[in-house]
Amino acid sequence: MEQQAKQVLSLRLSRVLEDIGVNRYMIARRRRTRLMMETRMTISATLRGKNTKLYHFGSQSEGTTTVGMQSDIDTLFCSGFPVILDWDEWQQRKNQLLVVKTDQFPPQHCWLQWLRPDDPLPETQVTIPSDVIDNEGRVLYTNSLVEYQDIIRQFSSSGELLQHGPSRSWNEDDLVLGHHCCSLPKECQFLFHRPRPGHWPRPDTLARSRQTGVFLVPQGYSECPSRPTRCRSTALHVTPNNPYYPQSNWEWRFSTSMMERLLMFDMNTVQYKTYVFIKILRKTFIKPLVGDRLSTFHMKTAMLFTIETYPPEIWREENLVQCVIYCLTTLCRWLKLKHCPHYTIDRVNLLTGKLFKHELPILSAMLSSLMESNMPYIPQIDMDLLGVKMLAISRSLVPGSNERKKNNQLILFHLNREYNDTLVIWGELVITNFSMYTWDELNALIIEYLHTLQQISQNGTDLEQESATMIMPLLYSSFAPLIASMCIHIGQSITQDILHLYHLSFDTDLLSSRLKFASMLYCNGQYDAAENCLVYCEGLLGPEVWQSCSCVGRICIEPSSKFLDKTEHSSNKDILQKFTAICVCFMPQEMCCVPEHLLYEMFRTVGDEDRQQRHPARYYKWMDQVVIDCIPFLYYLQYLTYRQLHMHHRKHAAQGKLSHYILRDSHRHGHIDTALNMLGNCYELENRLDVAWKCYSTSLEIYQRNNAANWHVARILHQLVNS
Numbered sequence: 001m002e003q004q005a006k007q008v009l010s011l012r013l014s015r016v017l018e019d020i021g022v023n024r025y026m027i028a029r030r031r032r033t034r035l036m037m038e039t040r041m042t043i044s045a046t047l048r049g050k051n052t053k054l055y056h057f058g059s060q061s062e063g064t065t066t067v068g069m070q071s072d073i074d075t076l077f078c079s080g081f082p083v084i085l086d087w088d089e090w091q092q093r094k095n096q097l098l099v100v101k102t103d104q105f106p107p108q109h110c111w112l113q114w115l116r117p118d119d120p121l122p123e124t125q126v127t128i129p130s131d132v133i134d135n136e137g138r139v140l141y142t143n144s145l146v147e148y149q150d151i152i153r154q155f156s157s158s159g160e161l162l163q164h165g166p167s168r169s170w171n172e173d174d175l176v177l178g179h180h181c182c183s184l185p186k187e188c189q190f191l192f193h194r195p196r197p198g199h200w201p202r203p204d205t206l207a208r209s210r211q212t213g214v215f216l217v218p219q220g221y222s223e224c225p226s227r228p229t230r231c232r233s234t235a236l237h238v239t240p241n242n243p244y245y246p247q248s249n250w251e252w253r254f255s256t257s258m259m260e261r262l263l264m265f266d267m268n269t270v271q272y273k274t275y276v277f278i279k280i281l282r283k284t285f286i287k288p289l290v291g292d293r294l295s296t297f298h299m300k301t302a303m304l305f306t307i308e309t310y311p312p313e314i315w316r317e318e319n320l321v322q323c324v325i326y327c328l329t330t331l332c333r334w335l336k337l338k339h340c341p342h343y344t345i346d347r348v349n350l351l352t353g354k355l356f357k358h359e360l361p362i363l364s365a366m367l368s369s370l371m372e373s374n375m376p377y378i379p380q381i382d383m384d385l386l387g388v389k390m391l392a393i394s395r396s397l398v399p400g401s402n403e404r405k406k407n408n409q410l411i412l413f414h415l416n417r418e419y420n421d422t423l424v425i426w427g428e429l430v431i432t433n434f435s436m437y438t439w440d441e442l443n444a445l446i447i448e449y450l451h452t453l454q455q456i457s458q459n460g461t462d463l464e465q466e467s468a469t470m471i472m473p474l475l476y477s478s479f480a481p482l483i484a485s486m487c488i489h490i491g492q493s494i495t496q497d498i499l500h501l502y503h504l505s506f507d508t509d510l511l512s513s514r515l516k517f518a519s520m521l522y523c524n525g526q527y528d529a530a531e532n533c534l535v536y537c538e539g540l541l542g543p544e545v546w547q548s549c550s551c552v553g554r555i556c557i558e559p560s561s562k563f564l565d566k567t568e569h570s571s572n573k574d575i576l577q578k579f580t581a582i583c584v585c586f587m588p589q590e591m592c593c594v595p596e597h598l599l600y601e602m603f604r605t606v607g608d609e610d611r612q613q614r615h616p617a618r619y620y621k622w623m624d625q626v627v628i629d630c631i632p633f634l635y636y637l638q639y640l641t642y643r644q645l646h647m648h649h650r651k652h653a654a655q656g657k658l659s660h661y662i663l664r665d666s667h668r669h670g671h672i673d674t675a676l677n678m679l680g681n682c683y684e685l686e687n688r689l690d691v692a693w694k695c696y697s698t699s700l701e702i703y704q705r706n707n708a709a710n711w712h713v714a715r716i717l718h719q720l721v722n723s
Contacts, residue, residue, distance in 0.1 A: 006373050010320035012393045013378075017273045019404040020066045020384040021411050024269050027063030031265070033415045033572055034061035037422045039463040043456065043471065044426045047449050051080030053180075057257045059296065062264045064276050067411060068384035069283065076176045076215060076257060083112065083181035083216050090120045097141055097179060097216075098122075107347040108187065109251045112141040112179070112216060132250065142249045143218030178215040178255065188214050188256055190346035200307050205266045212258040219253040256344040263304060263343075270315040274323045275303045281328075281370055284381050289362065293354045301350060302331040304343045325371045332367040335360050405568070412567040413559060416580075419572045420509075421550040424582060427474050428621065434478065434587060439486060442589070446479045470573060476505035477513040478587070484520045485592035494524055510540055511581040511630040518637055519586075520593040527644045534638050547581045547629055549670040552619040557669040581630035583671065585622070594626055595640060597681040600708040601626045601674060613705045623706055632661050632675035639682050655682045673699045673707050680712060689716055 034056045041054040058074030065071040083097045100111040114123035123139045130144045306327045334340040342348035379387040457468040480501035505513040521530035544562035566579050586594045614620035638654035680695030699709040
């Protein structure tokens with residue numbers, strides 16, 4: 001009878017986990033989205049001439065999280081300096097680092113020595129201020145990363161850094177600077193040589209794992225016999241002047257994150273559910289006792305060893321509760337032994353420097369209570385309302401069929417938004433970079449970018465090809481207006497080649513590039529063509545279209561239910577290109593393709609008080625460009641175009657649609673200040689200065705600083721005084 005009750009509980013728990021997003025489809029969507037984002041940012045670095053790679057590790061990229069878990073994003077920024085284990089691996093013309101390690105070094109740790117790029121000899125001169133020379137004359141690369149920290153502080157609103165182990169970041173997300181070593185150190189080959197039952201990991205996974213190499217991350221050893229206590233809650237935070245670690249800033253730690261990713265990707269759905277549930281248990285019951293000192297990584301390690309140890313046939317939906325008990329049993333055994341082995345690295349105790357002795361029996365007792373087969377504590381779990389959902393099922397109050405759908409849609413929406421944001425961020429990086437070049441240099445640079453992207457789209461991996469095909473239209477949407485603006489400026493006609501470039505940009509998203517095209521046609525006096533383009537753009541609008549804004553300091557519009565329905569059955573690429581309208585952005589070099597009134601938006605920052613509100617400055621570079629939401633810009637362009645075509649009825653209809661859009665936006669989403677400024681211009685052109693004044697004043701009520709409405713108010717005052 002007990003076995004039957006456990007099976008019923010397992011099936012209910014499995015169903016609830018499916019409802020909160022732990023299902024095969026959502027895991028795959030999370031995983032692909034993160035991999036696509038890291039691929040896109042790596043391509044971005046390549047285009048900008050930086051030999052760096054970006055990786056997303058941890059639960060977000062594994063798909064082992066839920067909405068309620070609020071997992072952070074673990075990002076590893078891999079520098080272009082390669083690490084070698086032996087002099088035989090030295091490569092000419094490359095700045096590289098040599099692993100320095102003896103038997104006396106702590107497990108998993110080493111030093112990194114600089115080598116000369118011109119000859120296979122050690123470097124003898126310090127070039128980075130934070131580096132040191134040891135008593136043998138070796139120039140060592142320290143893990144203090146002072147120069148790197150100065151860059152990171154530019155993103156912090158307070159100017160302070162948050163440090164968690166090897167991570168230095170400006171927010172709660174972990175950001176680690178690492179270096180890659182293509183070869184596996186001896187201790188990192190532990191997985192391939194130690195005795196195992198043999199059914200898992202699978203041979204092909206092991207074969208790929210051998211090729212991953214390791215990362216070197218900046219973290220000193222967290223335990224030493226000379227310390228007054230063998231456990232501190234801040235063990236992973238090594239301070240620069242730590243008296244117990246005179247050389248801790250010299251040490252780097254081996255990280256097998258890529259190997260661990262392959263192992264996690266090799267798990268089946270029941271194993272994912274088991275792992276997610278023990279993470280929920282950790283956060284609900286264990287974290288209040290010891291914080292993150294018994295971390296998710298301990299849970300992951302217990303999960304990996306459990307999969308390896310137990311036979312594969314146990315991983316069934318109706319056996320989920322027992323699978324959870326097996327994992328907790330593994331962890332409990334380690335606590336009693338005071339030793340938690342690393343799954344992929346030899347001689348590492350993951351409990352070192354983490355827990356006090358008196359905490360071990362408390363945690364063991366806690367785990368024992370969690371291993372009760374009937375799991376009476378489940379109703380206490382608030383995360384993702386898991387306890388409430390389990391009670392509802394046990395009382396035959398089955399949740400509505402829409403509940404899982406709504407949760408999946410919420411997850412997919414946030415994934416899609418992050419997917420879009422990385423594309424927009426890439427565009428911002430490129431545009432900011434463009435402003436540093438002359439016209440001829442810029443022309444050559446964009447052609448070089450496009451050539452590189454075309455090569456990637458033809459010869460890259462599946463992820464690289466999709467990333468390249470998403471980036472190219474965005475590049476065309478900047479390239480075409482640049483050339484068109486130059487032609488308009490010098491009085492030349494817009495050629496067919498330029499029009500072709502515009503058409504190549506139309507796949508950036510649903511509307512923004514088409515509106516940039518319509519804006520160019522209007523500014524070039526091609527009003528009939530502009531009208532046709534704008535009619536087509538308006539025809540693309542519908543209840544399923546989401547107007548997205550990722551600008552810092554602006555609130556994004558919530559999507560409609562119709563849009564959320566589309567997210568379930570469409571890829572991120574299709575959602576962006578068919579149902580999403582990102583902000584329209586013009587940089588200064590495109591000013592001849594922008595309606596004259598909107599040029600004031602590039603000069604919204606007037607004095608020091610405005611400048612002080614743009615902090616951190618890196619987040620607010622968009623304020624030096626013309627940035628507008630698609631829908632109000634569409635209506636504004638329609639008004640201007642119909643005015644030039646003397647279509648008075650249509651002109652007033654477009655003005656009415658713009659006014660209705662602003663009145664409807666009671667929550668002030670997106671670039672509502674710019675929308676009001678455009679409406680004010682419409683009333684100015686109708687010679688209704690009183691209503692225009694009201695539009696500009698309302699705009700200033702919403703955003704007093706960094707608002708082009710200040711210029712428009714001053715203009716109207718000047719006109720009134722002179723009249």
